[in-house]
Amino acid sequence: MAKGKRVGTKKGGRSAFSGLSVIASAVLLFMVALPTFITLTVGLLPSLVAFIFDRSAGRTMARCVFGLNFSGVAPYILEVWMQPSQTVGGATQAVFQPLALSIMYGAAGLGWLLYLAMPPIVANVLNLAAQRRVSELRKKQRGLIKTWGDSLIKEVDRSGN
Amino acid sequence: MAEQAEDQEQDVSNGAATGPVMDAPGGGASAPEEPEESPELDGVAINAGGKSVEIGNFRVFLDLRMPEFDMGHCKAYSADNLRREEGSAFALVTDPVLPTRHDHLTFLAGMHMAGQIDLIDYETAYWPPIGRKTMVLFYEKPAGGKVVAREHKKLAIDEHDIATVVVEPLMNAMQAFSEKGLAHRNIRADNLFFADPMREKVVLGDCASGPPGYDQPAVYETTARMSADPAGRGSGNATDDFYALGMTLAELGIGRQPLKKLNDQEIIELKLAKGSFQAIASHEKLPLVLIEPVRGLLCDDPEERWGLAELNAWLDGRRTKPVQANTEKRAARSQNLAGRDYYTVRSLAQGIAKNWVTALGPLRDSTVEVWLRRGLGDNDRAKALSDAMRQLQWAGTDKRSAEDVLVARSILILDPAGPIRFKGFSSMVDGLGFMLSYDVQHGKGPQRFADVIVRDIPSFWFGRQMGYSPEVQRQQQLYKNLRYYIQQQSAGYGYERCLYATVRNQHCLSPLVEEEYVVEIADLLPALEKAAETASEESWPVDRHIAAFIAARLEDDVEGQLLAMQNPSDEVEYSRAIISMLAIVQWRHGPDNLQNLSHWVARLMEPAIKVFHSKARRERVETEIPKLAKRGNLVELYNLINDEQERRKDQSEFVEAVAEYSEAESEVFDLESSGPARMELAEKVGQQAAAFASTMIALLTVSALFLMHIF
Numbered sequence: 126m127a128k129g130k131r132v133g134t135k136k137g138g139r140s141a142f143s144g145l146s147v148i149a150s151a152v153l154l155f156m157v158a159l160p161t162f163i164t165l166t167v168g169l170l171p172s173l174v175a176f177i178f179d180r181s182a183g184r185t186m187a188r189c190v191f192g193l194n195f196s197g198v199a200p201y202i203l204e205v206w207m208q209p210s211q212t213v214g215g216a217t218q219a220v221f222q223p224l225a226l227s228i229m230y231g232a233a234g235l236g237w238l239l240y241l242a243m244p245p246i247v248a249n250v251l252n253l254a255a256q257r258r259v260s261e262l263r264k265k266q267r268g269l270i271k272t273w274g275d276s277l278i279k280e281v282d283r284s285g286n
Numbered sequence: 287m288a289e290q291a292e293d294q295e296q297d298v299s300n301g302a303a304t305g306p307v308m309d310a311p312g313g314g315a316s317a318p319e320e321p322e323e324s325p326e327l328d329g330v331a332i333n334a335g336g337k338s339v340e341i342g343n344f345r346v347f348l349d350l351r352m353p354e355f356d357m358g359h360c361k362a363y364s365a366d367n368l369r370r371e372e373g374s375a376f377a378l379v380t381d382p383v384l385p386t387r388h389d390h391l392t393f394l395a396g397m398h399m400a401g402q403i404d405l406i407d408y409e410t411a412y413w414p415p416i417g418r419k420t421m422v423l424f425y426e427k428p429a430g431g432k433v434v435a436r437e438h439k440k441l442a443i444d445e446h447d448i449a450t451v452v453v454e455p456l457m458n459a460m461q462a463f464s465e466k467g468l469a470h471r472n473i474r475a476d477n478l479f480f481a482d483p484m485r486e487k488v489v490l491g492d493c494a495s496g497p498p499g500y501d502q503p504a505v506y507e508t509t510a511r512m513s514a515d516p517a518g519r520g521s522g523n524a525t526d527d528f529y530a531l532g533m534t535l536a537e538l539g540i541g542r543q544p545l546k547k548l549n550d551q552e553i554i555e556l557k558l559a560k561g562s563f564q565a566i567a568s569h570e571k572l573p574l575v576l577i578e579p580v581r582g583l584l585c586d587d588p589e590e591r592w593g594l595a596e597l598n599a600w601l602d603g604r605r606t607k608p609v610q611a612n613t614e615k616r617a618a619r620s621q622n623l624a625g626r627d628y629y630t631v632r633s634l635a636q637g638i639a640k641n642w643v644t645a646l647g648p649l650r651d652s653t654v655e656v657w658l659r660r661g662l663g664d665n666d667r668a669k670a671l672s673d674a675m676r677q678l679q680w681a682g683t684d685k686r687s688a689e690d691v692l693v694a695r696s697i698l699i700l701d702p703a704g705p706i707r708f709k710g711f712s713s714m715v716d717g718l719g720f721m722l723s724y725d726v727q728h729g730k731g732p733q734r735f736a737d738v739i740v741r742d743i744p745s746f747w748f749g750r751q752m753g754y755s756p757e758v759q760r761q762q763q764l765y766k767n768l769r770y771y772i773q774q775q776s777a778g779y780g781y782e783r784c785l786y787a788t789v790r791n792q793h794c795l796s797p798l799v800e801e802e803y804v805v806e807i808a809d810l811l812p813a814l815e816k817a818a819e820t821a822s823e824e825s826w827p828v829d830r831h832i833a834a835f836i837a838a839r840l841e842d843d844v845e846g847q848l849l850a851m852q853n854p855s856d857e858v859e860y861s862r863a864i865i866s867m868l869a870i871v872q873w874r875h876g877p878d879n880l881q882n883l884s885h886w887v888a889r890l891m892e893p894a895i896k897v898f899h900s901k902a903r904r905e906r907v908e909t910e911i912p913k914l915a916k917r918g919n920l921v922e923l924y925n926l927i928n929d930e931q932e933r934r935k936d937q938s939e940f941v942e943a944v945a946e947y948s949e950a951e952s953e954v955f956d957l958e959s960s961g962p963a964r965m966e967l968a969e970k971v972g973q974q975a976a977a978f979a980s981t982m983i984a985l986l987t988v989s990a991l992f993l994m995h996i997f
Contacts, residue, residue, distance in 0.1 A: 185973040192980025196987035203991050236980050243979070244972030251964050255957045262950040269947050273940060274901045280944050281951070 160205050160216030167220045168198030171233035189240035190233050197232025201225055341411040343369045344424050346377040348414060354432050357477060357492040358501025365424060374427040375406055379413055380495045382420035382803055383727040385720065388790035390494035393466055401459030403428060403479060403489045410803050419803035428489055430480020445539055445573040449601055452538060455487045456531060457597055464524040471498035471522050473530035474506050475537040497720035498522060503543060504550040506533045509562060509586045511714055512554050513636050514705035518713025518721030525588040532583025536566055539576040545569055558633040561614060562586050585609045617661035623648060635701035638693060642709055646689055649696050670699045694743050702750035708738045715744055715761050719788025732781035739772045778833035778848035786838035796831035807839040808875040811883065818882035827886055828864045836867055857893035862927065865894060869924035879918035887923060888915040894927045899940040
């Protein structure tokens, strides 16, 4: 129990450390590069929500949403960075354009769809592989019966009993 | 000729009336029609000399009966020796339901011995009058005819010539038998023949055609053996022959069979009450010259009885030691049983045997024990009886059986030298085999014998024997085997094995081959080959009798096969064991070609083929079987299914296949039953894959944007 508690504490500690480091980075970014901070905060809002609501182990859904969400935000970050004078107004204007919001949030939505679609695909692949193996094994059994006759079945039944 | 034919017809049909308890030859089995009515009998030639059959080197004339050479229960027929011109022979046809004596046949065949009729040869042959095979003995015809002729009342030997004409040659024959460890057991005046036309010497007649002592009148048997059933009188030893010689001399001296007017039971009671010599002397007038040897030879104590030395001394005119005629101790007061008074232990033993049920009372209330102590002063017997009764108290639920054992043991305590008597069964220990044979072939069945063995009565008999005797030791060893055989229920054991183990010349009693009179193992397969022509498809060529016959006669050990035959429901092992047994017999004794039997065996090989698991191997064996069956070789057939290397290979491959099949089955089961787990796994893997893909897309996008910006 003590060990479990220790492990829980360690995990919780790492999570807290990770959260603190994100907050520290955000504060630093807020102080150093406010336009970039605004762009990221607005653009990565779906990921933020996902990270808050996804309580599963490994937070795969949040990771999934974040990956594509970030892909959608990255061009606008680069655009902010490319302006000679990075201003809050410029950044805000660029971010709040409908197309930009659509791209960023749409990418996040695609990430969520990917998260939903992948498990059934994998399940189908696994089922197909299993069916194929079963049919191979049945074929092998038919071959054995052909060679050894009913006595094989009887012997299997007998040894099974 | 017509008279002779009539004589033959009467002799065959009236066979049951002759001899001690003689049945018709063939054991009462329905014989085919008489030869007179059926001229087309197998192997019977009809020529100028009448109907005849060729048996070995002899031609036997069915119409020419020779009643003067009938010996005991066997009938004599005129025979010609086809190989030899000089001399004349006759055929003695044995009763197929009474076993012959193997040791005597092999000892006497082809040998000339003074004092014994010459046995030229013997053959097993089909005998038309009884419609089955039996053993035929060919004897040299004694030139002087029978000593005791039926029609003549006066004997042909003067009482003063008996020593030279009778005793001397008979002593010679008895010595020869004794040196071989055998006893003649058929010495009687009725079985004596003059060897020469001048009638100067006699020879003893047949002794091999039936069980020992079977044809002897009760008066010729010793007090120990006379109360046994005729078939169970036992092989005996030289002292039994000397006793019979004594009675022979008495008959020759008196001119008729002693105590002829009395029946067997009366003779037994008289001899037990007075002693043998006194019984004869009190009823018959013996010639003075014969009183001394008859007294010595009829001594009831075998230790005291005259032997060769005393007879030689008598012949030389020397005095011999005086013999006490009756050594049996007589009680001061009688023991009453079923209304009769008994004064000696032996007579009481016989009385108990005859009154089995009523004897239990005096035994249980210790009347007999008290009589032994006070009337006879025989404390040893009284104590033994008391011990036997104490054992009755320990008997479990089967009280009835324990009481029977008590009565049987009491008889042995009172008469330890006598036969084993058990509820009507009465046989000497050395006559158990012949007794069993008689019972089985005369409708009484093996139950009486089995009862005696199962209740271990012979062990008690052995325990009551005084001193060391190699013969008793040998019998004890044989009995141990019998007990083991009878306790086993499976084929190859049981009473059948006891029968063939104890009676060397017992023919196989299997219904398949019985009429073929198979005595030697070498004749078994030819007989089965013949039986195979008409055998039903479902029947097996080896039944309980044949299995026991093979086990007893074959030189090789077939215990393994018998073990496999214990479980007939295991068809594979059962059929393999049968084929193996027959193959060993063919390998040892031939013949090489047994087509019918091979086809019969081939039909029954279906279960044996199952010994192979592989279908391909089975198909190969199935194709081979008809080919090999055509060649008539059982050994090849057996080898086909018993290729050890191939079998082992088949077995190991089969085991591997079974393992492979089981593994596959198990894997299929796992795959089919792991759906929910797989879905769970798929979800987990899918989510991880999605997260990974998303991360990779982000990295690729950022990398691409950087590259686009740079270039």
